[in-house]
Amino acid sequence: MEYSHNQYGDVFADIYDDWYHDLDNITDVVEFVLQLAESSAVLELGVGTGRLAIPIAQAGATHxxxxxxxxxSQAMLDELRAKPDGALVDAHLGHMVRDMPLGPFGVVLIAYNTLFNLLTEHEQHECLQRSARYLTPGGHIIVDCFVPDETLSDQLDDATHRSTSTGEILSRWKVDRDAQVISGVFTQVSRDAPNISRPYSVRYATVAQVDFMAHEAGLVVEQRWSSYAHDVFSESSVRQITVYGIAPTSSS
Ligand SMILES: C[S@@+](CC[C@H](N)C(=O)[O-])C[C@H]1O[C@@H](n2cnc3c(N)ncnc32)[C@H](O)[C@@H]1O
Structure with a gap:
């Protein structure tokens, strides 16, 4: 079956906040984003359940x-809209590249591996290029994604991933090294109910590859951290939070 662009969200919406509630210190994310935005508008691509966008909107409302x-994913947006203050986010259903809301935005936030939900280099590059087009002068794009682990095995078979309130989660995946695509399935095993399988695919890129796509989109690296708390990025970091800005033209 072909992987459609709404599949990830539709398959993960009901458990997304339960599984990923402790992924980030939300106060750090809010401060990081609002410091860059100053008082200009923020666009989050792949906004999901509003895990980040709602607290950013709550704190940003005063400025x-x-x-x-x-x-x-309609299912993701339903979760967002059902939350208190969900209405503070102007949320649209659509493809984040083809239907990108028109700017200008002071910050475009591409959080938690969302860039890698685009499954080809071409689409990822186009995403950065369009985001750059909709920035205010001096605006920023934040790319937050995992740093690929070169030692990752080609295949994993049903290893324990995590325990949740609803049971144990097993994880299996296969890596297509040429396409740089990891195709995996999380299987939720519970004693009293049938197993639930949640498939996903991500197209990973190295730090250098993301920088190259950004460079081709006319962007330069302004900052790079390993967390929203401004922890230093190093060769051993497993996550990059990179801030890109428009490259100065030679005449400016
Ligand atoms: C890993 S989740 C991140 C959600 C949110 N940014 C966060 O940090 O909690 C990726 C999100 O991107 C959405 N998504 C995936 N591909 C997309 C596409 N082509 N266009 C728009 N949204 C997409 C999914 O539905 C999902 O909500």
Whole structure:
């Protein structure tokens, strides 16, 4: 079956906040984003359940910061809209590249591996290029994604991934090294109910490859951290939080 762009969100929406509630210190994310945005609008691509966009909108409201989001999954947006203050986010259903809301935005946030939900280099590059087009002068793009582990095995078979309130989660995956695509399945095993399988695919890119796509989109690296708390990025970091800005032209 072909992987459609709304599949990830539709398959993970009901458990997303339960599984990923402790992924980030939300106060750090909010401060990081609002410091860059100053008082200009923020766009989150792949806004999901509003895990980040809602707290950014709550804190930004006092400075007049408008928060816009787009997601291809209606199920994810239903979760967002059902939350208190969900209405603070101007959330749109659509493809984050093809239907990207028009700017200008002071910050475009591409959080938690969302860039890698685009399954080809071409789409990832186009995403950065369009985001750059909709920035305010001096605006920023934040790319937050994992740093590929070169030692990752080609295949994993049903290893324990985590325990949740609803049971144990097993993880299996296969890596296509040429396409740089990891195709995996999380299987939720519970004693009293049938197993639930949640498939996903991500197209990973190295730090240098993301920088190259950004460079081709006319962007330069302004900052790179390993967390939203400004922890130093090093060769051993497993996550990059990189801030890109528009490259100065030679005449400026
Ligand atoms: C890993 S989740 C991140 C959600 C949110 N940014 C966060 O940090 O909690 C990726 C999100 O991107 C959405 N997504 C995946 N592909 C998309 C596409 N082509 N266009 C729009 N949204 C997409 C998924 O539905 C999902 O909500």
């Amino acid at each position: 007049g910061v408008r928060v816009v989001g787009i997601d291809s």
